[in-house]
Amino acid sequence: MELVNILSNILFVMALGYYFMTNMQWYSYKLERVLFHHTKTWWHLVYFLVPLLAYFFVSKYTNFSIVVSLAYIIMLYTWRKEQDKPLVFTGRVKRFFAALVFFTLFLVMMKYIIKFDILLVLIPLLFAYLVSAMMEKMLFLGFQNKAEKKLESMNNMVVVGVTASYGKTSIKNYIAHIVSAKYNVYATPRSVNTFGGVLKDINDDLPDDTEVYVVEMGARGAGDIAEISKFVNPHLAVVGKIGPAHIEYFKTLENIRNTKMEILSSERLKEAWVHESAKLQPIKHVHSFGKEISNIRATLDGLDFEMDGNEYHANILGAFNAMNIAAAIKVARALDVDEETIKKQLNTLEATPHRLQRMDAGGKVIIDDSFNGNIDGMLEGFNLASTYAGRKVLITPGLVEVDDAFNVQVAKRADEVFDVVVLTGDLNYRIFQENVDASKLVKLESKDKMQEMLIEQTQAGDLILFANDAPSFI
Secondary structure, three states: OHHHHHHHHHHHHHHHHHHHHHHHHHHOOHHHHHHHOOOOOOHHHHHHHHHHHHHHHHHHOOOOHHHHHHHHHHHHHHHHOOOOOOOOOOOOHHHHHHHHHHHHHHHHHHHHHHOOOOOHHHHHHHHHHHHHHHHHHHHHHHHHHHEEEEEHHHOOOOOEEEEOOOOHHHHHHHHHHOOOOOOOEEOOOOOOHHHHHHHHHHHHOOOOOEEEEEOOOOOOOHHHHHHHHHHOOOOEEEEOOOOOOOHHOOOOOHHHHHHHHHHHHHHOOOEEEHHHHHOOOOEOOOOEEEEOOEEEEEEEEEEEEEOOOOOOOOOEOOOOOHHHHHHHHHHHHOOOOHHEEEEEEEEOOOOOOOOOEEEOOOOOEEEEEOOOOEEEEHHHHHHHHHOOOOOOOEEOOOOOOOOOOHHHHHHHHHHHOEEEEEOOOOOHHHHHHHOOOOOEEEEEEEEHHHHHHHHHOOOOOEEEEEEEOOOOEE
């Protein structure tokens, strides 16, 4: 029976480690975010604390702890099947589990030798976390030194930094596309915008012949932008629109603004453009922009606007993209790209994937705005949908990491525009229930039922807008 209890201990610790690391990976390996900013903190009670207490109780008074371990594994398997972002076994995760196995086996041997009365499961988890955190810190410093040496060897390369509360990925992509007509351009991929992500990008993917490197910079707290900016030292910088995105972390709009302004700390900064929403007093090399954009015309067929006496057209959706494109044009001008080339590049500009990206399929117009999680972008998507003559269907979880007042605004506008409103997940369901006509509202309990729901709720001729796509753990 002792061997069964030892096996039970090992299985239970590994299962706890799986739950712990899944949540850590979701929240960028920040323990504070897992503990205090998790959108489903009740999971920690159901899938961690209750099983832990049950295991301790059963193992202390009976010899049936294996039953608790197996039941817990089955619980986690069921929970895992409901998630759309399962644990990815990266090098970091593998190193954590290697440490966890080592400490678990070590304590099992100690128990066998000196007869511990209570099977210890938290100590291996704690030790594995501390040791793996130290290992990651050492590896990170090595990656940082390597990236620093690579940047020093490319001293003729122009670095362009981009940040914003929202729209930074689009601004980055637009700059890269326009400027690529004249230079070898490389931009950080997808939504890579953390210090660690930028370091990895430099080490693994930045080509040696890059002439212009466009770096997206994101933040969850004060100092995040400064850390990236001081490392890559951009020559040119753009701060897009400032708004309440991630205000849960920053607490105030002023904190968000001040954090975005950290991009101006670059020692090599020659010129910067800051959106008027930051209310920054312009100085010699830092310009405010936004007011000069006029006559914006946004439809489901594209975007037109005027700026500085020039007219521009792009096959991009959303009036707010006039501001994003305008920022890219200003950077291109600073890099001596002529006006004719800028307009030519705009003609071939493509939408950033999953941000008001139009697709026509099965007789339906599909607008994929699933990576747009801010209120301005979401409402602009609703405005575009309102211009469509046919039936309109919205699929959304609402907004996350914002005050309820913003979701009330979103829900009321959705009720005005759409014939069917499909809410994914529980996070904002109560708000939508209170502000959307009950005959329109559909709740999608699980994303694995999406196809079934689309068959039931949509038909040829519909416009379907996917607005924001929060992962299932949110």
